[in-house]
Amino acid sequence: MPKKRILPYIILGILDQNPGSTGKFITNQFKNEIGEFWKASHSQIYPELKKMVEDDWIKQTSDSNNEKEKYYHLTNLGKEKLNSWIDIPITALPVVEDLFSLKLFFIQDPHDPRISTLVNKQLNLLEEQLDHLNDREKMLFNTQEKRSKNYGHYLILERAISRLDNQIKWLKTIKQC
Amino acid sequence: MPKKRILPYIILGILDQNPGSTGKFITNQFKNEIGEFWKASHSQIYPELKKMVEDDWIKQTSDSNNEKEKYYHLTNLGKEKLNSWIDIPITALPVVEDLFSLKLFFIQDPHDPRISTLVNKQLNLLEEQLDHLNDREKMLFNTQEKRSKNYGHYLILERAISRLDNQIKWLKTIKQC
């Protein structure tokens, strides 16, 4: 009856790319590129890791030097789960929650002064994020080798940038009306 | 502590544009344009309407011919709530849940055959939706008058189309690599 669970699969994917990650590292992944496509906070992640260990999707190791940090790795079962999840066909469109567009929707009069306020603030917000992503792109993928080494990572960063760019261009066309 | 409530504000916006809507009508709004920017199902909406009546954000009337259908209208308090909500500055970026991009992210090898399968299926999905939105645009906004009469509605439909178009173009560039 509840919503379909997908957080554990994303964690599997992160661990597949970064064996031995800590919970903190996984949390940070959601603050960077992955956050453009899925959100999760540390208070979801830690219990989920615990559950995944119980289910033998991942295993946990620790370092004698640092009792506190725990390192996670995929098990064979986890690898299977990840791969079969990736192969499940996607039938639903991406889901977007966009308060800005909704507010715009509710203002019916083309000359309502609130439109330009809304648009300008949104432009600032989006341009700031675009700068941030452009910086990351320059830092992470400045050579062809780096791009093909982490191709998936490169792709979704490009995707996020393209998406933002499209939003910004569209907003600028509104301003002129 | 829980997530910030925004569903009632969206319902206010819908009722502002369509006084006398039924729960069914509101539910359908979420299946069309609004659904591109926020999701809600009827099992959320009916209890919410009840609560909003109790809080005097909206009032309910009914038709003697049809006992079953209930019609909702904004109260003055509701109008105030809607307007002050629209004026609250937006500080967070739109939230996206996009399984396709995530799966792409987890495939690191540029030559992995699963990439083209994923991409082709996603292209079909997106193009189908684009056709649907283009049809709606032609039907709803084929004259300048219609566009300025429901400007907000027009804007977000354009936004949704532009966004889809951007996704599709980007996917096609991947295919060539």
Next chain:
DNA sequence: CGCCCCATGTAATAGGTTACATGATTAA
């Protein structure tokens, strides 16, 4: 030795999804 910071972890609570239920209207 003691303080603060930070990674990890937990609790409380509301939000959202799926499935099921009801009762009036419509159509055969």
Next chain:
DNA sequence: TTAATCATGTAACCTATTACATGGGGCG
């Protein structure tokens, strides 16, 4: 009149968010 359909409504359950809690490590 009866069956089916459809709008409305409810229930159970899980997810996610925010806030709070803990305890080791590092640094003074």
